[in-house]
Amino acid sequence: MRTKNEISGHLFALTAILVWGTTFTSTKILLKSFAPVEILFFRFIIGFTVLFILSPRKISVKNMRQELIFAAAGFCGITMYFLMENIALLHTTASNAGVIVSLSPFFTGILSFYFSDDEKPDVSFFIGFVIALTGIGLISFNGMMNLNLNPIGDFLALLAAFFWSLYSILMKKVSKFGYSNLESTKRVFFYGLFFMIPAILISDFKWEFIRFADPVNLFNILFLGAGASALCFAAWNTAVNILGAVKTSVYIYIVPIVTVLSAALVLGEKLTIISVCGVIITFAGLLISENKINFKKIRYFGKAEE
Numbered sequence: 001m002r003t004k005n006e007i008s009g010h011l012f013a014l015t016a017i018l019v020w021g022t023t024f025t026s027t028k029i030l031l032k033s034f035a036p037v038e039i040l041f042f043r044f045i046i047g048f049t050v051l052f053i054l055s056p057r058k059i060s061v062k063n064m065r066q067e068l069i070f071a072a073a074g075f076c077g078i079t080m081y082f083l084m085e086n087i088a089l090l091h092t093t094a095s096n097a098g099v100i101v102s103l104s105p106f107f108t109g110i111l112s113f114y115f116s117d118d119e120k121p122d123v124s125f126f127i128g129f130v131i132a133l134t135g136i137g138l139i140s141f142n143g144m145m146n147l148n149l150n151p152i153g154d155f156l157a158l159l160a161a162f163f164w165s166l167y168s169i170l171m172k173k174v175s176k177f178g179y180s181n182l183e184s185t186k187r188v189f190f191y192g193l194f195f196m197i198p199a200i201l202i203s204d205f206k207w208e209f210i211r212f213a214d215p216v217n218l219f220n221i222l223f224l225g226a227g228a229s230a231l232c233f234a235a236w237n238t239a240v241n242i243l244g245a246v247k248t249s250v251y252i253y254i255v256p257i258v259t260v261l262s263a264a265l266v267l268g269e270k271l272t273i274i275s276v277c278g279v280i281i282t283f284a285g286l287l288i289s290e291n292k293i294n295f296k297k298i299r300y301f302g303k304a305e306e
Contacts (some may be wrong), residue, residue: 021258
């Protein structure tokens with residue numbers, strides 16, 4: 001039977017995913033007026049500001065090892081993941097990017113064998129992954145007979161998935177440091193912004209705040225910065241703290257579901273029988289991946305749950 005703490009972990013993960021599933025659309029809209037690195041920088045400046053308002057106190061990191069893990073998490077989960085994703089959306093479709101980024105739970109499961117002491121996925125995790133990926137494919141391609149391959153964009157999306165899996169493993173380690181979730185997330189955002197500086201310097205970065213006079217641009221950047229970044233990262237990191245990196249990562253399977261449903265509701269895109277079947281199959285894969293942990297004793301923070 002699940003504890004209240006575990007239920008809250010699932011709710012935090014689900015909340016983050018429900019918001020993140022709509023961010024491909026917002027980013028696509030902003031790419032009409034902004035370069036990828038500009039979206040990235042403005043988005044996380046807003047996110048960092050929100051987190052600073054919520055938690056203005058600066059944490060005192062205990063040692064250099066912890067500082068390096070914070071820095072690595074910021075580099076992987078903020079700078080590289082979103083830079084790869086934003087650039088990928090210039091070269092491939094949102095559908096392709098959505099299905100490829102959803103590979104990150106698989107990478108997380110593989111990496112956990114080498115970098116996690118308390119999470120070892122078994123066969124059912126990988127069976128659930130294959131089933132979920134089948135459903136994701138049906139959702140993303142939504143009945144199209146021909147798969148539209150875009151090598152550069154698709155490869156960048158694959159790199160994004162890999163960097164997100166690294167971030168998940170690193171945040172599990174951060175969760176054991178004993179700092180508050182808001183403080184930890186804010187420090188990760190700081191390093192993410194710091195590692196953006198080289199990309200800003202070598203790119204044709206434009207400030208041009210007049211672009212925010214357009215209500216559509218303003219709404220989408222605020223949505224990405226305050227909602228999808230500050231609040232959702234805090235929620236996701238809390239879920240990783242409670243559930244672990246592997247168990248939380250399977251919620252990423254839901255991203256394409258949210259994307260196709262929001263597109264149908266907001267943009268009026270057609271919802272086909274094939275995409276509905278994809279939703280059902282994806283949920284089946286999610287449940288199977290979840291059961292791989294439920295069938296065994298779960299170890300949280302080095303202690304077995306009876």
